[in-house]
Amino acid sequence: MPDDAVELPFGDGTLAVSLPDCEVDVAVPAGGEPVDxxxxxxxxxxxxxxxxxxxxxxxxxxxxxxxxxxxxxxxxxxxxxxxxxxxxxxxxxxxxxxxxxxxxxxxxxxxxxxxxxxxxxxxxxxxxxxxxxxxxxxxxxxxxxxxxxxxxxxxxxxxxxxxxxxxxxxxxxxxxxxxxxxxxxxxxxxxxxxxxxxxxxxxxxxxxxxxxxxxxxxxxxxxxxxxxxxxxxxxxxxxxxxxxxxxxxxxxxxxALSVEVTGEYDAVLGGVAAPKDANLYQTSRAATYVILGAKNPLRSGGRVVLPARLPEGAGDGRGERRFYDRLSTGASAADVFETMREGYEPGAQRAFVLARALRDHEVWITNSEHPAVVEECLMHAADTPADAIAPGSRVLVVPDALGTLLV
Known part of the structure; x- marks a missing residue:
């Protein structure tokens, strides 16, 4: 693993990501001591x-x-x-x-x-x-x-x-x-x-x-x-x-999980551990946790980048299917958000909240098994995080994006 690489959870293992041309900070919570x-x-x-x-x-x-x-x-x-x-x-x-x-x-x-x-x-x-x-x-x-x-x-x-x-x-x-x-x-x-x-x-x-x-x-x-x-x-x-x-x-x-953030970033690179990386419905939570949390660390136009396997694609449950249907048939994030403000089926709320976030920031999913599904759902797919983050970017890495509170 390169000296400048960071490790993110990925499937049953980890993914080493190197961004040598970027200014990188890592948000690591205090954590605490594990117990049996x-x-x-x-x-x-x-x-x-x-x-x-x-x-x-x-x-x-x-x-x-x-x-x-x-x-x-x-x-x-x-x-x-x-x-x-x-x-x-x-x-x-x-x-x-x-x-x-x-x-x-x-x-x-x-x-x-x-x-x-x-x-x-x-x-x-x-x-x-x-x-x-x-x-x-x-x-x-x-x-x-x-x-x-x-x-x-x-x-x-x-x-x-x-x-x-x-x-x-x-x-x-x-x-x-x-x-x-x-x-x-x-x-x-x-x-x-x-x-x-x-x-x-x-x-x-x-x-x-x-x-x-x-x-x-x-x-x-x-x-x-x-x-x-x-x-x-x-x-x-x-x-x-x-x-x-x-x-x-x-x-x-x-x-254990709070991390204070100062300044603004061009990109947040987040890790999504199993089992949340199984499908796009669950993985997308990481993006909304960053964008709609207590402290959004992104500058205007900044993006969230999430490596995730997505073996189940968008997801197989009733809620997951409704999530996919809403996003894949929407003309834009703003269109989905405004339409869904009038109401929606249970389970589709993930599409509503994600569309709210996507109005202001792009979300990129990398390394997935279903890049076409990602693109259909108003997000962007790339082979690797380096393909989704421009050289010279200021990047905040959040290795556990669903388990870190940015404040």
């Missing part, structure tokens, strides 16, 4: 926010445990094991629901990889089969039948920066992951996303997060175990009442 997920979960369960897990579940209860899907690198097997060890119920009374939202179903191999010995308890969530359990502000709250029928609802989760919720995790795993289109349509619609408090890294006074939490009061979870991560790996766990868990881990994440 199972040990951290056990410690969190020993000192939860609120009542302990075994006080939430009786021996004869049916339990629904909602876990994250393949789009989040959550150590679900370790978290599930830690929770089930504390439960006074037989294994056959537990159903694990894979919180897909509107993403594609997980394959058998992905389920085994994510849940190990608990894979036989798991079922893919079908949003069309969800049943109504109540409402928030007139919006129906519908969830997976196993969740609706359960005596106790538990969840795992990853508390990481999220464009709308501030940080993911908490009730979101259940009400979105195991939810249905009415709630997703409301929370991800143009009116909600236009609220000033709906922003990356913000939990307090965030209408999106507040709505999810209130929906969680209706549907669950009653108790969750979440983790957060940084460049070094899992940084901590928290257990108990979902609101408190999210706030606890959001504080840990902010301290």
């Amino acid at each position: 997920p199972r040990t951290a979960a056990e410690t969190a369960l020993d000192d939860p926010h609120g009542p302990p897990i075994d006080a939430m579940v009786d021996a004869g209860d049916d339990v629904a445990l909602v876990v994250t899907d393949v789009t989040r690198a959550t150590p679900d097997e370790a978290l599930v094991a830690a929770m089930l060890d504390r439960l006074p119920v037989d294994r056959d009374r537990v159903t694990i629901v894979l919180g897909l939202g509107l993403h594609r179903p997980m394959t058998d191999a992905e389920i085994r990889s994510g849940l190990g010995e608990f894979a036989d308890l798991a079922e893919n969530h079908d949003p069309d089969a969800a049943v109504e359990v109540g409402a928030v502000d007139g919006v129906p709250v519908r969830v997976n039948p196993a969740v609706a029928d359960a005596d106790a609802v538990l969840a795992t989760g990853m508390v990481e920066p999220h464009q709308y919720a501030g940080f993911s995790g908490g009730a979101k795993t259940v009400v979105v992951g195991a939810g249905a289109e009415p709630l997703i349509r409301h929370t991800h619609g143009p009116a909600m996303l236009a609220e000033p408090g709906v922003r990356l890294g913000r939990v307090d006074d965030n209408p999106f997060r507040e709505f999810l939490d209130r929906a969680g009061d209706v549907a669950g979870p009653d108790f969750c175990v979440n983790v957060t991560h940084g460049p070094a790996g899992i940084l901590g766990a928290a257990a108990g009442e979902p609101r408190a868990v999210v706030r606890d881990l959001a504080d840990t994440a902010r301290a």
Whole structure:
């Protein structure tokens, strides 16, 4: 690797990028010390926010445990094991629901990889089969039948920066992951996303997060175990009442992931680690995190460059297909944005937010398996980052673009 090269995540490995004719700065968060997920979960369960897990579940209860899907690198097997060890119920009374939202179903191999010995308890969530359990502000709250029928609802989760919720995790795993289109349509619609408090890294006074939490009061979870991560790996766990868990881990994440940025850059070169690099829907989050985050480091006309494999192209889920349809049929980013301000289907919000960013900045995806799909979606494709960044540019490299808060 050349002395001036930087390493970015790429697929199952890394990609060395050299920009010898550019002025390069690298945004590296403080990170924190990694912990063993199972040990951290056990410690969190020993000192939860609120009542302990075994006080939430009786021996004869049916339990629904909602876990994250393949789009989040959550150590679900370790978290599930830690929770089930504390439960006074037989294994056959537990159903694990894979919180897909509107993403594609997980394959058998992905389920085994994510849940190990608990894979036989798991079922893919079908949003069309969800049943109504109540409402928030007139919006129906519908969830997976196993969740609706359960005596106790538990969840795992990853508390990481999220464009709308501030940080993911908490009730979101259940009400979105195991939810249905009415709630997703409301929370991800143009009116909600236009609220000033709906922003990356913000939990307090965030209408999106507040709505999810209130929906969680209706549907669950009653108790969750979440983790957060940084460049070094899992940084901590928290257990108990979902609101408190999210706030606890959001504080840990902010301290580990924030980087102060000064000046303006011609380009931001961002790394997108697996599994987010699987498709364009997920990878494009990195661009909007940079452009629409707390501090946009780009000068007027600057660009975001993201190496990503994209083995699934635009993506195979319902939301991913709607994302592709909106962008690929739009005349321009401005046209897509203005059209979608009138409303759109759940899942298409990624196109709306990306179009908002693309009005001011180009996004380039390099090294992908589907450059034609990139171009169809109003972005630019190139073979390498060096092909997308002009010599003499001032470049900010963000090796973990989805896990770094630029402030």
